[in-house]
Amino acid sequence: xxxxxxxxxxxxxxxxxxxxxxxxxxxxxxxxxxxxxxxxxxxxxxxxxxxxxxxxxxxxxxxxxxxxxxxxxxxxxxxxxxxxxxxxxxxxxx
Amino acid sequence: xxxxxxxxxxxxxxxxxxxxxxxxxxxxxxxxxxxxxxxxxxxxxxxxxxxxxxxxxxxxxxxxxxxxxxxxxxxxxxxxxxxxxxxxxxxxxxxxxxxxxxxxxxxxxxxxxxxxxxxxxxxxxxxxxxxxxxxxxxxxxxxxxxxxxxxxxxxxxxxxxxxxxxxxxxxxxxxxxxxxxxxxxxxxxxxxxxxxxxxxxxxxxxxxxxxxxxxxxxxxxxxxxxxxxxxxxxxxxxxxxxxxxxxxxxxxxxxxxxxxxxxxxxxxxxxxxxxxxxxxxxxxxxxxxxxxxxxxxxxxxxxxxxxxxxxxxxxxxxxxxxxxxxxxxxxxxxxxxxxxxxxxxxxxxxxxxxxxxxxxxxxxxx
Numbered sequence: 443x444x445x446x447x448x449x450x451x452x453x454x455x456x457x458x459x460x461x462x463x464x465x466x467x468x469x470x471x472x473x474x475x476x477x478x479x480x481x482x483x484x485x486x487x488x489x490x491x492x493x494x495x496x497x498x499x500x501x502x503x504x505x506x507x508x509x510x511x512x513x514x515x516x517x518x519x520x521x522x523x524x525x526x527x528x529x530x531x532x533x534x535x536x
Numbered sequence: 537x538x539x540x541x542x543x544x545x546x547x548x549x550x551x552x553x554x555x556x557x558x559x560x561x562x563x564x565x566x567x568x569x570x571x572x573x574x575x576x577x578x579x580x581x582x583x584x585x586x587x588x589x590x591x592x593x594x595x596x597x598x599x600x601x602x603x604x605x606x607x608x609x610x611x612x613x614x615x616x617x618x619x620x621x622x623x624x625x626x627x628x629x630x631x632x633x634x635x636x637x638x639x640x641x642x643x644x645x646x647x648x649x650x651x652x653x654x655x656x657x658x659x660x661x662x663x664x665x666x667x668x669x670x671x672x673x674x675x676x677x678x679x680x681x682x683x684x685x686x687x688x689x690x691x692x693x694x695x696x697x698x699x700x701x702x703x704x705x706x707x708x709x710x711x712x713x714x715x716x717x718x719x720x721x722x723x724x725x726x727x728x729x730x731x732x733x734x735x736x737x738x739x740x741x742x743x744x745x746x747x748x749x750x751x752x753x754x755x756x757x758x759x760x761x762x763x764x765x766x767x768x769x770x771x772x773x774x775x776x777x778x779x780x781x782x783x784x785x786x787x788x789x790x791x792x793x794x795x796x797x798x799x800x801x802x803x804x805x806x807x808x809x810x811x812x813x814x815x816x817x818x819x820x821x822x823x824x825x826x827x828x829x830x831x832x833x834x835x836x837x838x839x840x841x842x843x844x845x846x847x848x849x850x851x852x853x854x855x856x857x858x859x860x861x862x863x864x865x866x867x868x869x870x871x872x873x874x875x876x877x878x879x880x881x882x883x884x885x886x887x888x889x890x891x892x893x894x895x896x897x898x899x900x901x902x
Contacts, residue, residue, distance in 0.1 A: 453683075454681055455644065455645055455683035457644065459592075461590075461592065462590075463542055463590040468592065470592055471620075471645075471683075472622055472645040472647070472685055472712060473545070473685075475544065475593065475620075527754050528754060530711060530712075530754055530755065530757055
């Protein structure tokens with residue numbers, strides 16, 4: 443289970459790219475694509491290199507412009523990362 | 537509304553040549569009737585046009601794509617258009633050096649077909665057994681760090697070996713295992729009595745696949761596709777006609793699916809990427825527009841709530857079974873001619889096992 447201390451990055455098979463048609467970031471993996479919302483896009487970009495979940499959350503909290511609490515951001519990040527993990531799109535580093 | 541549709545996936549059938557002769561092949565029955573294969577430059581242009589149209593995923597398939605000596609150049613061209621490049625292969629003839637060159641050219645993922653874990657079963661369905669070569673291809677794929685999918689087409693001859701396929705995929709370190717029942721069109725329809733499994737066998741296979749999916753969650757993705765002959769509702773074929781997928785045949789004909797070229801009423805409707813830009817064919821081609829959206833739907837589809845999820849099922853199946861591509865897919869229990877599917881199940885149950893197969897016409901690879 444992914445927790446704040448987990449270090450992870452996108453699996454090798456996953457490609458993050460801008461979909462020129464929709465203007466949204468998408469994650470591509472074998473035969474599938476996942477369109478990302480703004481938070482997802484920022485988290486995925488941070489997962490291009492190994493990082494701890496805590497660091498990802500802290501970065502998003504620092505960049506947030508009010509209206510959401512750090513706890514809400516953390517919950518959203520964890521839910522997104524767990525969804526990626528379910529699809530086998532993350533590598534967990536020791 | 538339909539003009540805003542974009543394809544997400546291009547299925548590039550690079551060649552009909554193949555070392556295997558599978559009795560369920562999705563290639564046309566009349567393999568000889570086709571023109572010369574597209575050139576490297578033709579395909580590169582198609583990839584650019586596809587990317588401009590919104591395509592994100594490219595499936596390089598066939599026949600056997602590895603028999604194209606320019607496959608490395610095709611992969612590089614696809615990556616230059618920023619497509620996610622999946623190679624769908626029998627693994628023959630592959631070697632570690634060639635796979636390394638394909639990876640260097642930009643290959644993203646490899647899907648390896650496995651016909652059977654039992655050599656006699658493989659020889660029955662494909663005309664030969666190549667497990668050793670396939671294992672070598674899988675090992676080389678993993679050694680390169682390329683994500684590996686095992687593609688298994690299930691039928692009466694191998695559906696009892698789902699547990700073996702799962703164990704093999706685990707042993708090979710596959711990221712995905714696709715256990716897809718045969719779709720009874722083309723060669724598979726010609727061989728239906730020999731291939732269609734019993735309902736009990738389908739349900740047992742499904743149970744094992746779902747169990748493996750739970751056990752392997754996060755490690756390996758396990759997909760199971762039921763045969764539509766045993767579902768109450770039709771499958772959402774290609775996620776709807778000319779809605780998300782584009783197929784280009786080896787000789788350049790653009791189609792909404794592998795089988796659409798067989799529909800007699802649309803025989804004059806298909807256009808070639810040699811003559812017209814892919815985007816124009818996609819949006820304006822008569823064949824693409826024929827069953828796009830819902831206007832074509834007969835009763836009971838046109839008022840059925842499920843038309844938004846199954847898109848009216850498979851047009852090619854309606855044509856293959858009824859001679860009318862605009863009819864309700866007989867796989868649907870609500871279809872006026874669902875009796876045809878019920879009768880096919882009974883006929884398959886009565887057929888001997890293993891029944892003789894009509895293997896697809898062999899075409900030399902060279």
